[in-house]
Amino acid sequence: MPGTSVEDLELVTRSRAGDVAAFTLLVRRYEDRVYNLALRLVGNREDAADVAQEAFLAAYEGLERFRGESAFYTWLYSIAVNKALSFRRARDARKEFVLASEDPPLEAAGNPGEIPEAEILAREKSEAIAAAIAKLPEEFRAAVVLKDIEGLEYEEIAEVVGVALGTVKSRLHRGRLALREALKPYLGAAP
C-alpha cells in the first residue's frame, strides 16, 4: 500500500486547479484498488464499477477538502467506503439486493466438461467467500475488507471509517468471527 507520494500531492494540486488530465492520472493510478474495494463492499461487479466511479467523482468535487494530512489513498478510500455503504443502503431500500454470488462467473460455463473440477471447486469457494463477505453487516464488512483484503493497518481503517481504534478492533474481530461461521465448510483444509 503506497503512502501519499509527492506525485500524488502534485496531481491533487493540479486537479484542484482544474487540470482534469491530472485528475485522470489519479483515477488511473487508484482505479484498481478503489474498484476492488468497492467490489468487496457492494458485492457485484457492475455496481462496484458504478460506485467506484462515484467515489472518484466525489473525490474530484471534494479535492479542496483534502489537505494532505492523511494519505491520499486513505482519503480516497474513505470516500469509496461511504459511497459503497450508502449505495448498499439505497439498494436494500429498493429491494433489489443482489448477492455477490449472483454475479455470473467471469467465463460462461458453456463446456463444463472442459473445466477441471478443481477449478470449479476453486470458483465455488471464491464465490462463497465473496458472498459471505457481502452478507456481513456493513460496519464489519468495511473493517474486514479494509484489513484483510486491502491490507490497511488498524489506524488507517480508523481514519478511513472515522471511528476509534478500539471500534476498529472490535468490528474487525466480530466480522471475522461471523465469516468463520459462514465459511465453516472451507476451514477444514489447510489455508
Added chain:
Amino acid sequence: MECQKCKVLLSEYLDGRLEDSEAAAVSSHIAECLECRTFAEELERTVALVSGLDREGAPADFAQGVAARLERRILLEAEPKAPRRKVITTWRFATIGGAVAASVLVGFYFITSQGNKVRPLSVLNTAVTPPATAGNEIVVQEKGEGAAGAPASKVTAAKEAAAEKKAEIADRDALESRRLAGRGVAEAQPRETAARGDKREEAAASLGYVAKDAKTAQAGAARQVPAAAPAAEPTPPNAVASDMAPAQATDAAYDRYVPAASPATAPALARPREETELAARAGEEAIVKAPLVETYYYEGSAIIAGDTFVNAIPVAAGAGAFSYGDAKAGGRAQLAVSKPVTADDVQAAATAHGITVVKLSESEAVFDVALDKDVLAAVTTTLGKSKGISAAKEVAGPVSGSGGAVAGGTAVTTHMGLDEPQEGSRQYKARTAATLGTTVSALASEMKKGGKDQDGEFFTAAIPATAGAKERQLVRFIFLNRLTQPASAGATKPATPPAK
C-alpha cells in the same frame, strides 16, 4: 487466561497487535487449550481465505467513464452571471437501470409564484412530444405561465436528426483533424476563422435556429433575456443555413445562450454546497451543485419501479436551497407520471388528499399546492397503493444537490440525448458546440463515446445564464481526455479482467 478473554484477543493476536505480555498469555493459553487453539486456527484460516480472494481490476473503460461523468459535473457547476428572480426547475428522469420498462417515475417541479411571470425558459415550453423511444422516460414538463405566448419549437425530431446527420458528415473531417492534432481547442479564439463560423452555422442549422435578427437585437440586452424559443416559425434547417448571415450574426445568435464572459468577468466556480445552501436560504443567488444522475432516485423524486414503490422523497421546504426558496414563495408541485399509473390514478390520489389538480394529462399533473414534502409523499403513496404497489419507503436527509437549481435564479437541468426534442437541450448543445467550434452532432457523438454510466446517452447540464469558465474547462476536458486518451486507455491495462 480464560477462554473467553483469549477468544476476544485472537484477531489482534493474529495481526500481531498485542503487547508482548498479552501475546505471550494468549500463546500459552492456546498451547494448552484445544478449543481455543482450534478456534484460533479457524480464525486464521478464515483470514487467509478472505485475503486470498483474487483481486479484480477496474474495467478497461473505467477512467473514461469517470471522465464522461466528470464532464457533466463540470457543466453542472456553471454559475449564473446575473441574479434572477424566478426559479424553474425541471427534472427529467431517464433510464434507471433495468427498471425502466415498467417504471413509473414521479417527479415534480415547481414554479415560484413570486411575481407574475415566469421566465419563458423555452426548455419548459416544449410542445414537442418526446420521441417514441423515450417512452421509458418520464418527462417533467410544464409551460410557465408567462410563457403561454412563447412558441414552442416545432422542429420535429426527424428534421433535427436529418440536419444533425448532415452536420455530422460535414463535420467529420474537422473533428478528425483536431484529433490528429491531439490538442484541444482550449479557448474560444476570436480570430479563428470561417471554418468555425461554418461550424456554428451548421450547429445552428441543425438546431433550427434563425439568426436573421441576431445582429441588431441580440447584442446587449438579449444576453439577459431568457432563451425564448428561437423562432416563431422555424425555417427548415437547410433554408436557415443558406439564409444565414456570416459568422458574426451566428455568433450573436449564440450569445443568447453563450454570454461572452471574459476571463475577468467570468464567474467564480461554484461555491461549496453548504455555503451555497446557506446563501440560498438567505435569498441570495446561488447554485446548488447538482449531481442529478447520482441522486435522482432518492432525492426529490418518487419512483415506482416494477412493483415496488421505491420512495417518495420530495424536497422538503427548508431541506434544500431551491426548494426552500420556492416553497417560501409558494410554488406548485408537479407530478409527471406514466404507466402503469394513469392520469386517473393521479386525480384520485389528489382528490383523496384534497388537492386541486390544476392540470392533468396522461403524462403530467400540476397541483395547486405549495411544494410540500408531506403532500407529495401522501399523493405518491396513495398512488402507489392504488396500484397495489408495496409500501413507500422514505429516505430523509438533506438535499445534497438534487436537480440543477439556482435559488433566486434560473436554472434548468435537463438530460440531453441525440434525439431530444427539448428546446433547452438544443440550446445547450448549440452553446456547447459553439464554444467548442464544432457541431452539435459531433459533440454529442463524442459525449456518447465516453458515456458508459447508466445515463450514457445523455449528459446533464444546468443551464444558467452563463457558463463561460466551466465551459472552458469542458473544452479542455473533452479534448485533453476524450480525444487523446481513449486509444491508450485500454491498452495500458493488460492485467485487468473484463468485468462481465
